Amino acid sequence: MLEPFEHQSVTTDFIATNPRVLVTSDPGTGKTRSVLDAYMQRPEGRMLVLAPLSILQASWGDDIEKFTPDLTYTVAYARNRAKAFESDAQIIITNHDAVKWLVKNQHVLNGFNTLCIDEFTAFKNKDSQRSKAALKIAKLFDYRIAMSGTPNSNTICDIWHPTLIVDDGHRLGHRFYSFRSNVCTPVFNGFANEWKDKPDAELMVAAAIKDINIRYELEECIDMPEQSYHTVTTQLSPTMLKAYKDLADDNVLWTGEATINAVHAGALTKKLLQLCTGAVYDEDGTVVGLHEDRYNLVMELVEQRNHSLVAFNWSHERDFLVAQAEKRGIKYGVIDGSTPANKRKDIVDRMQAGQLKVVFAHPQSAGHGLTMTTATTVIWASPTYNAEHYQQFNRRIYRAGQTKRTEVIHIAAEDTWEPGVYEKLQGKLGRMENLLTILKDLNSMKEVA
Known part of the structure; x- marks a missing residue:
């Protein structure tokens, strides 16, 4: 079995020692393995993975078999969801929309203590049924991990609700409109106000979440071709x-x-x-x-x-x-x-x-x-x-x-x-890279300290 890269080991240690984690490392840096290795260090409790439907088996299932073959898992699709949760598998992998079913069937989460959300931008819209459901079930987990290499692809506000799911509002606040007023400015477009990110919005957010965030750029981890x-x-x-x-x-x-x-x-x-x-x-x-x-x-x-x-x-x-x-x-x-x-x-x-x-x-x-x-x-x-x-x-x-x-x-x-x-x-x-660069720099400062 291939040894993990150094950045993967550091990420594993960070996840294993922090109950609330945002992983914003680039796509392709091997975040999945770090989560699995960290989970292996937990003495008890099952893990629920919420991921895009397209990668339930192709990414998560395959990585478990490749890197942590001692762990048992099952993939829960809509057609077999109830049966999958009745199994004794240590890890249940299911799609983002399953949270609506889980709210109605919370009893199936007995024995779970770790929640991992892969591509947390699926829950950026605070008003969607999916986001509301995720917030409800997240409170049942002692350990929460959320991952995305593209955390604010449209606006800094994209990161508010995923962070709320992870930390219950301790860092970016419990009220969205208060958060938006702090990091955005209303601009009238002739029909209505559009909220534009303030010049220092990325710095404000990065400073607030730095203690639960870890980030690596692909190029600093691996010698990538041009x-x-x-x-x-x-x-x-x-x-x-x-x-x-x-x-x-x-x-x-x-x-x-x-x-x-x-x-x-x-x-x-x-x-x-x-x-x-x-x-x-x-x-x-x-x-x-x-x-x-x-x-x-x-x-x-x-x-x-x-x-x-x-x-x-x-x-x-x-x-x-x-x-x-x-x-x-x-x-x-x-x-x-x-x-x-x-x-x-x-x-x-x-x-x-x-x-x-x-x-x-x-x-x-x-x-x-x-x-x-x-x-x-x-x-x-x-x-x-x-x-x-x-x-x-x-x-x-x-x-x-x-x-x-x-x-x-x-x-x-x-x-x-x-x-x-x-x-x-x-x-x-460019705006997204501003936030990611600040988070990377803050992460580097933590390592030095």
Whole structure:
């Protein structure tokens, strides 16, 4: 069995000696193993793991078998949840939404004393049923661990509720609106107030949570090959560009097949980005096909490389990409919300074995926990506004085990909003990196002390 890296051992010791822990180390630093090794040091009590559905077995189950084979575990899906909790397994691994079931069946948590939340941003919305349920069951656990390498991908407020779940409000307060007033400033946008992070918001939060937080950057733990980012532009045809501008100006587009309406600014943005990708959806959810040019470009990039991971945001993109791969005789896999867990694992294993040239994946379905380091290229067939999905998806190839240089390619249509979306992503990530850098520096100071 491989010995843990030094940063993993330090993280293990921190978890084992602190009943409340936030682990904000980068994706790919091996946080799962540190949690398992720390749990091994506890003399009694069972552990509940809440994680994204896509990595229950692929990350947690596999890591238990690899690093702590003496521990027993079971994966609780919706179909076998009650039976799984009736088992004698030391670790129960289930998905985030299971917390709603657990609130109604709290008796199944008798004997548990450790809660680990993997990707705690799933509980950042204080008003969601899932977040409220997680807060209720968390109080039943003596030891609470929450992990995420992207803790504030949109705003500093993202971290408030996950921290509340871990420490019962001791560090960032019990009242969200008081917290928001301290770290954000209201800015009127012409319709309502938007809350913008204050310049020193990251410093204020980092100082408050430093005693329960541990963080390592991937590059300081492992000698990583270089990763580059660049944009490949494409042009809309004159007909498509006119359709794009008509929709932008009038909020209505006649495609020759259907009328597309965008009823507000958010819907307009979504429709315009969909149009850039080759299709839009009408009011009935029907795809109105317009062009396929960018998918020829994506597949040309795939053919020029050994192994790639391609991100798509809409089902019509997936369908175009699959059709192109089959036409060109390219071996591929697809991971999205409809991919069963066993099929997902098979696709990842086949990519790692070099049997697939490309995996087409939705960022939300393949953005956490999965390792595909045989691939050296991520291609974004279209941009996402979600900075967490963007960062996590890119880290599927840029993580421990990667030995080659990697690249991230953005596909963007000229004279459209697409280049600006990638720029806004970098702005969001910049604010997140501010917090993470401060947390890392504070962690280094603790080690010196």
